[in-house]
Amino acid sequence: MPDALSDLDRGLVCGLLLSQGSFGGDGRQPQITLRMHVRHETLLRWLVARFPRSRLYGPYHHGDRSYFQWMARGRALVEDVLPVLESVITSDLDEPAAERLAELRANYREAIARIAARGAGPA
Secondary structure, eight states: OGGGSOHHHHHHHHHHHHHHOEEEESSSSEEEEEEEEGGGHHHHHHHHHHSTTSEEEEEEEETTEEEEEEEEEHHIIIIIIHHHHHHHOOHHHHHHHHHHHHHHHHHTHHHHHHHHHHHHSOO
């Protein structure tokens, strides 16, 4: 999937996620989350179109805030999103983002390996 992205697509994805994304998980499964105001729905749907195995949730309305939440986990994260981020985000570009990415990999090493192994099997 990431090979089908243009250089512009890669740049936009990395810019969005390194500046606004949350790199983490639920303790068992890694994920990258991006929450944005509902006025950015078109941009979030563009992101889903580039990563069809990712998910867009919402809109949610809490108090005065209305937002969508984009998530990449499982094979969408490991096979589609992480390779794009790792091809662009380095400590030379943005050290905090590179550290967050390395921390995600370290904290979820076993889960990422399991997901990658499942993806490498028969289709």
